[in-house]
Amino acid sequence: MPNSSPASFATRLNQAIADTGSVTCVGLDPRKASLPAPLRDNIQGDRPESWAAAYTQFCCEIIDVVKGIVPCVKPQAAFFEQLGPAGMVSLGEVIRYASAAGLVVITDGKRNDIGSTATAYADAYLGSPTHPGPWGSDSLTVSPYLGRDSIEPFVETCDARGGGIFVLVKTSNPGGGFLQDLKSGDQTIYQTVAGLVTELNTERLDADGYGPIGAVVGATYPAQLAELRQAMPHSILLVPGFGAQGGAADDVKPALDQNGRGAVVNSSRGIIFAHSRPEFAQKFGDANWHDAVRAATEEMNQQLRG
Ligand SMILES: O=c1ccn([C@@H]2O[C@H](COP(=O)(O)O)[C@@H](O)[C@H]2O)c(=O)[nH]1
Numbered sequence: 001m002p003n004s005s006p007a008s009f010a011t012r013l014n015q016a017i018a019d020t021g022s023v024t025c026v027g028l029d030p031r032k033a034s035l036p037a038p039l040r041d042n043i044q045g046d047r048p049e050s051w052a053a054a055y056t057q058f059c060c061e062i063i064d065v066v067k068g069i070v071p072c073v074k075p076q077a078a079f080f081e082q083l084g085p086a087g088m089v090s091l092g093e094v095i096r097y098a099s100a101a102g103l104v105v106i107t108d109g110k111r112n113d114i115g116s117t118a119t120a121y122a123d124a125y126l127g128s129p130t131h132p133g134p135w136g137s138d139s140l141t142v143s144p145y146l147g148r149d150s151i152e153p154f155v156e157t158c159d160a161r162g163g164g165i166f167v168l169v170k171t172s173n174p175g176g177g178f179l180q181d182l183k184s185g186d187q188t189i190y191q192t193v194a195g196l197v198t199e200l201n202t203e204r205l206d207a208d209g210y211g212p213i214g215a216v217v218g219a220t221y222p223a224q225l226a227e228l229r230q231a232m233p234h235s236i237l238l239v240p241g242f243g244a245q246g247g248a249a250d251d252v253k254p255a256l257d258q259n260g261r262g263a264v265v266n267s268s269r270g271i272i273f274a275h276s277r278p279e280f281a282q283k284f285g286d287a288n289w290h291d292a293v294r295a296a297t298e299e300m301n302q303q304l305r306g
Pocket of ligand 1: 027029076108170171172173216217218240241242243244245266267268269270
């Protein structure tokens with residue numbers, strides 16, 4: 001284990017935003033039915049190993065297109081897990097490839113458990129280039145549902161390795177309010193979680209005032225996004241729900257701080273399957289899917305800069 005201090009996760013992610021001039025996070029959510037035809041056509045039978053190889057190729061070629069023009073990628077563990085063990089090998093390859101390409105990696109696993117088990121998840125997924133964990137990921141999405149003592153092991157690993165977490169505060173799905181909007185005392189559950197996130201960050205701020213504990217807040221709830229930006233001034237926000245789920249540039253701008261940093265906005269289907277979006281399909285189509293990925297990424301960058 002190296003003995004130098006790891007650079008903080010928030011510092012690295014905000015630096016990547018500054019270096020690329022982008023707050024776009026490209027979601028890596030490979031799906032069999034949506035892969036471009038040139039990749040699907042190579043699959044022999046329905047063996048998970050064949051699909052896993054196609055997922056690796058697809059995601060690594062996306063990484064080649066977007067490196068240098070976005071700060072981070074977010075592999076969605078579910079789509080890799082769906083293929084069984086071969087999918088997990090693919091996930092590992094994609095994380096390592098993204099990291100070697102200089103991208104900050106946010107693994108979207110929405111993990112958590114009782115504290116002693118949470119320690120194992122933290123050990124697995126959190127780290128930094130100088131202090132990597134086994135998966136080589138910089139950060140992980142984490143559920144707050146098991147309470148404060150389930151979050152603390154992640155925070156300790158963030159401290160030790162320079163990793164980060166994104167706690168689910170206000171998710172983008174239509175049914176998220178079923179629990180998150182419930183009142184507990186004079187606060188909603190999501191406000192209570194936001195309070196915990198801010199409290200845990202306070203002792204851990206970098207020179208720009210950001211800590212390692214980020215928060216997931218959906219683009220589909222713009223009023224709460226603005227509210228939560230104020231409530232969690234020390235958190236980098238991970239904002240999913242842009243594009244395919246209906247979130248637009250004006251909805252997500254309140255997530256950014258006065259320097260245009262402090263948040264990353266995720267789009268998965270809208271970028272990686274851009275070859276089949278009506279506005280791109282005719283121009284690019286399956287054969288030129290890399291160009292469609294580039295065009296969709298540049299379009300999103302432009303919309304978020306505007
Ligand atoms: O509140 C949340 C938390 C996570 N997600 C994840 O983000 C992507 C969104 O994909 P799109 O194709 O851009 O809709 C996906 O991996 C979700 O699991 C979210 O959407 N909302």
